[in-house]
Amino acid sequence: MSTERLLLIVEDDPAFARTLSRSFERRGYSVLRAANPEEVNALLKEHTPTHAVVDLKLEGNTSGLTCVQALNTHSPDMLIVVLTGFASINTAVEAIKLGACQYLAKPSNTDDIEAAFSHVAGVADVELTNRSTSVKTLEWEHIHKVLAETDFNISEAARRLGMHRRTLARKLEKQRVK
Known part of the structure; x- marks a missing residue:
């Protein structure tokens, strides 16, 4: 396997991971x-990827930020x-602190991700609102x-926020970026 441009995709949705894989393979x-931190750690024993795409929320409400750190x-x-x-701003900041070069909201396509790989340096003249x-x-x-503090545990987060678990689930479904 060539290591010139070795991409690791950390994604628990098999269909999306397969589609993304094919698209990047066509690009060389x-x-x-x-699909989870354990699989990432196993792969890192044998490979050193040059690029990685990490989903923030993995199976079992596991945070992808642990993968970014590893x-x-x-x-x-x-x-x-x-x-x-x-x-969210909070997870974007944490992702960058842990070593991510970019943070993208879904839906993002291969063009967006590849552009993010090449746009590593910050830009000081971003338009302010x-x-x-x-x-x-x-x-x-x-x-x-x-x-994020509860590792995406809905029940614990709802308890800390003082709301019912179903109420929090409904709010999350309304706010989800699709």
Whole structure:
């Protein structure tokens, strides 16, 4: 297997992982796939990927941030993009701190991900907005922060937020980026 552009896809949705794999293989990448941190650790014993795409929320409500940390520890030069349907400022900041080069909300396609791999350096002249953050956005950010603190355990997050588990599940389904 060529290691020039070896991509590791950490995704628990087999159909999406397969589609992404095929698309990157057509672009000249060699692709490895893992669905959880244990599979990532097993692959890292034999391979050193140059690129990685990591889903934020993996099977069993496992946080993909643990994979980002392990990948960055294994190879600090690896270009890691976090992909999520549950985007928040809190998890974006943590992903970058742990070694991700970019953070993308789903749906993102291969073009978006490949562009993220090549857009590693920050840009100082990003347009700033004069709009203040809405109460809905602040609520979503707080909910997601608590979810991240509880490793995406809905029941525990609901308890900490003082709301019923079903209420939290409904709020998450409404806010999900599709």
